[in-house]
Amino acid sequence: VLSIARYPALKMSDCEDVDEDGSDRMSYNVEDSDEIFDDDDDDECSMEVCTKDLHHSGPSNVMEPCFVKLTADDIVKEQRKLIQNVVELTRLPGHTARQLLQEMKWSFENVAVLYYDDQEKLFAKAGISVNGEAIDAVAVRGSSGDFVLDQQTITCQVCLEDFEKEEVENNMSTASGCGHVFCNACWVRHITTQVKEGQAARISCAGETFVEGKRRRCNIILDECFVEELLRGCGGSSEILKKYQARLIDSYVNNNPRIKWCPATDCTNAIRVTDSFDANSFDTSVECSDGHVWCFNCLDEPHAPAECSNVKEWRKKCQEDSATSNWLVAYTKDCPNCKVAINKDGGCNHMHCKHCDHHFCWVCLGIFEHKTYQHTCNKFTDDESKMASGRTALQRYTHYYERFNNHSKSRELESKLQEDAMFKMKKMQEDGNKTYMDVQFMKQATSQLINARRILQWTYVVGFYDPPWLQRNIFDLNQSELENATEKLSNMLETEDVIKWCAPEDRVEMINQTNQVETRVKHLLDALDTWKTNFSESDRQDMVEASNSQDHEETAEAGSSRKSGNKRPVAKSEGRGTNGRRPNK
Numbered sequence: 001v002l003s004i005a006r007y008p009a010l011k012m013s014d015c016e017d018v019d020e021d022g023s024d025r026m027s028y029n030v031e032d033s034d035e036i037f038d039d040d041d042d043d044e045c046s047m048e049v050c051t052k053d054l055h056h057s058g059p060s061n062v063m064e065p066c067f068v069k070l071t072a073d074d075i076v077k078e079q080r081k082l083i084q085n086v087v088e089l090t091r092l093p094g095h096t097a098r099q100l101l102q103e104m105k106w107s108f109e110n111v112a113v114l115y116y117d118d119q120e121k122l123f124a125k126a127g128i129s130v131n132g133e134a135i136d137a138v139a140v141r142g143s144s145g146d147f148v149l150d151q152q153t154i155t156c157q158v159c160l161e162d163f164e165k166e167e168v169e170n171n172m173s174t175a176s177g178c179g180h181v182f183c184n185a186c187w188v189r190h191i192t193t194q195v196k197e198g199q200a201a202r203i204s205c206a207g208e209t210f211v212e213g214k215r216r217r218c219n220i221i222l223d224e225c226f227v228e229e230l231l232r233g234c235g236g237s238s239e240i241l242k243k244y245q246a247r248l249i250d251s252y253v254n255n256n257p258r259i260k261w262c263p264a265t266d267c268t269n270a271i272r273v274t275d276s277f278d279a280n281s282f283d284t285s286v287e288c289s290d291g292h293v294w295c296f297n298c299l300d301e302p303h304a305p306a307e308c309s310n311v312k313e314w315r316k317k318c319q320e321d322s323a324t325s326n327w328l329v330a331y332t333k334d335c336p337n338c339k340v341a342i343n344k345d346g347g348c349n350h351m352h353c354k355h356c357d358h359h360f361c362w363v364c365l366g367i368f369e370h371k372t373y374q375h376t377c378n379k380f381t382d383d384e385s386k387m388a389s390g391r392t393a394l395q396r397y398t399h400y401y402e403r404f405n406n407h408s409k410s411r412e413l414e415s416k417l418q419e420d421a422m423f424k425m426k427k428m429q430e431d432g433n434k435t436y437m438d439v440q441f442m443k444q445a446t447s448q449l450i451n452a453r454r455i456l457q458w459t460y461v462v463g464f465y466d467p468p469w470l471q472r473n474i475f476d477l478n479q480s481e482l483e484n485a486t487e488k489l490s491n492m493l494e495t496e497d498v499i500k501w502c503a504p505e506d507r508v509e510m511i512n513q514t515n516q517v518e519t520r521v522k523h524l525l526d527a528l529d530t531w532k533t534n535f536s537e538s539d540r541q542d543m544v545e546a547s548n549s550q551d552h553e554e555t556a557e558a559g560s561s562r563k564s565g566n567k568r569p570v571a572k573s574e575g576r577g578t579n580g581r582r583p584n585k
């Protein structure tokens with residue numbers, strides 16, 4: 001952490017003081033430039049700090065917060081605080097301080113360092129001072145440092161309309177830093193176009209400059225007061241203004257890798273992760289102030305114990321395959337060499353796999369001598385029947401997808417069941433039959449059920465991609481034990497009414513089964529955690545070598561005997577995504 005104590009101590013000053021010093025006056029009205037600091041910055045912070053509870057929390061201290069919930073207001077407040085810090089350091093107006101921060105990716109330390117190292121460079125970078133010589137700039141710097149207009153008639157260099165001296169004040173505006181003057185209508189059009197193109201933090205001046213003898217777009221960045229005033233008062237749309245302001249906040253979030261917007265539709269909350277957030281752990285899920293849960297890394301739903309990269313691949317694969325899987329089953333076969341699904345679009349049985357360049361026979365899947373066209377497969381052999389029926393890659397995917405999907409569907413139904421149960425429990429509480437503590441066990445049971453479903457769902461993605469550190473036999477066993485415990489809990493909740501479980505002896509049974517599921521979840525996740533952590537660099541090296549030599553073997557043997565689709569090299573090539581959707585012949 002950089003200490004800024006070595007810099008000269010500056011007295012606190014607001015924008016107005018700075019303006020009176022004449023250090024950096026703007027030509028247009030900036031009386032409200034410090035308006036954004038009017039809010040009470042000493043407001044007690046209302047952000048919520050969260051620790052993982054239900055979810056697996058890894059080996060780190062459970063009590064330490066992994067993330068902080070932020071609302072849009074919290075983010076605006078944080079921005080203001082940083083701007084205020086820069087104002088105090090540089091004594092520049094607030095909107096200029098914002099530009100410096102924006103340029104330095106909202107790092108106060110970086111602004112401070114460059115401000116003292118090379119102020120000119122910082123100002124040019126941030127678009128505050130002009131780079132080169134402004135072309136057609138009609139405003140000139142007066143004695144006070146302001147830009148002033150001293151001509152009788154001024155022509156807007158964009159639309160070429162002339163404005164008389166008395167019309168200028170109401171119809172034209174001057175960009176700060178360069179003195180470019182255009183009519184307000186042209187400014188608004190220019191700004192609107194840039195906002196529509198996704199710009200906000202770096203909307204440049206509409207003018208041009210000479211830099212080393214070449215014409216360049218003027219580097220001045222229009223500051224927020226200038227843009228907002230034009231959009232508000234000079235025919236800009238309020239929709240564009242809103243978009244502009246939202247983007248200014250966005251630029252703060254987007255430049256801060258520790259903060260992300262909640263991906264839920266129309267949700268305006270954000271999350272900031274803390275030092276104790278472990279991006280490499282299995283559980284990277286966060287929850288926003290409105291209760292949306294998501295993975296902070298990849299923005300998908302929480303997906304422990306699957307890894308983000310696999311989740312992304314899996315989603316893509318499911319999307320591609322859902323449209324074509326029926327068709328695939330009916331009209332395609334897997335290339336016997338690379339296992340990619342390929343289809344036959346003509347009568348010729350000589351197939352050429354474009355994915356791996358393998359030539360084979362559609363009927364028997366044996367090697368086709370494409371140079372000599374000498375191929376016989378009219379005789380029945382044991383090998384051939386095995387090969388012809390083998391749709392291992394597709395069957396393998398279907399196996400995992402069905403189970404993944406099934407747990408996902410169960411989870412949906414069980415969320416409904418949880419709502420019903422909670423409604424009934426609440427009613428019992430209101431009727432005075434039960435206390436709050438009496439009904440908590442049902443909430444825990446249903447929450448644990450839903451949590452286990454989600455974890456089970458994603459274990460099938462782990463199984464499908466079969467990472468090298470996975471101890472397959474133990475994993476399969478843990479998975480099936482969790483599955484059984486979960487199904488039992490689900491069955492108990494589904495078949496009997498809430499009332500029954502409130503009886504003391506039945507309640508104990510429910511609590512025991514909930515604990516059973518919880519233990520299984522922990523068991524499964526802990527084992528995965530340990531394997532992954534212990535998978536050292538040397539193991540990884542061994543893996544690469546082993547799989548390389550295996551690949552060679554397989555290529556040599558292809559066609560003579562089909563290998564099991566469950567072997568690792570197959571899983572790998574499948575995992576990388578296939579190209580078998582288009583005609584391959």
Ligand SMILES: [Zn+2]
Nearest residue numbers: 156159183186
């Ligand atoms: Zn114009």
Ligand SMILES: [Zn+2]
Nearest residue numbers: 178180205218
């Ligand atoms: Zn300019």
Ligand SMILES: [Zn+2]
Nearest residue numbers: 262267288292
């Ligand atoms: Zn949200």
Ligand SMILES: [Zn+2]
Nearest residue numbers: 295297298308
């Ligand atoms: Zn993720």
Ligand SMILES: [Zn+2]
Nearest residue numbers: 348349350351
């Ligand atoms: Zn052919």
Ligand SMILES: [Zn+2]
Nearest residue numbers: 335338353356
């Ligand atoms: Zn192939």
Ligand SMILES: [Zn+2]
Nearest residue numbers: 361363364377
């Ligand atoms: Zn054949």
